[in-house]
Amino acid sequence: MNIITACRPKPPLLIAFVIFLSACASSPTPRYFRLAVPTEVAVTPDQGANGRAVIVGPFQLAEYLDRPQIVSRDGANGIIVADYERWAEPLDASFQAVVTANVGRLLGSDRVLEFPATTILKADRRVTGRISRLDVDAGGLAVLVVQWGVLDGAGEVARPGSVSRYEARATDEGVAARVAALNATVMEFSADLAAALR
Known part of the structure; x- marks a missing residue:
């Protein structure tokens, strides 16, 4: 009898277990986002660049951005990491892919490829850089510093x-x-980059 009684879950432990299960059941489902190439990009044929072959990347991320969660700015020195709002792919890879596609379309060229395309394309130009800021503040201002x-x-x-x-x-x-x-800031950078490559 004593052994059976000792094996029964104690009410406080049972209550704690139920609370734990309910907390797990009510956890929000993560949502995923990505940078994207605009559907309408003004194309200028790549005559000024003489058909140069361009390789875009790599772009290095600031450490605070190098994570799957989307980061927001909190005042001058703080950041907020959104646990349930995430990038669908690594942000540096997404940034590089979108900039490459934007620049290719802006130049009207099919010879603008992503790093590490050096094995399949002899580049006339190579773009590299570092993203030191890519976030939105509490007021909704998106900032890209590259x-x-x-x-x-x-x-x-x-x-x-x-x-x-x-x-x-x-x-x-x-x-x-x-x-x-954020995507709009990446498009602006892409336009400046395309102009520099002409």
Whole structure:
């Protein structure tokens, strides 16, 4: 009898177990977002660039951005990591892919490829850089700060490195609108990069 009684779950433990199960059952489902190429991009045939072969990347991420969760700015020094709002793929890979596609379409060229395409394309130009900021603040202002430069086929500097900053305002407080604003900053950078490659 004593053995049977000792094996029965005690009410406080049972209650704690039920609470734990209910908490697990009510956890939000993660939502996934990605940067994207705009459906309408003004195309200028790549006559000025003489059909140069361009390799875009790699782009290095600031450490605070190198995570699957979407990061927002909280004041001057704080960040908020959204546990249930995530990037669908690594942000550096997504950024590089979108910039490559944007620049290719802006130049009207099919010779703009992503790093590491050096094995299949002898590049006339190579773009590299570092993303030091890509986030949205509490007021819905999206900011991209990127250090970038252009090398020639021999690895020499074709365009000196510089730091560029881009801003766009989210249309509402939703995450989709914030990602769209970030996407707009990436498009602006792509346009400047395409102009530098002409």
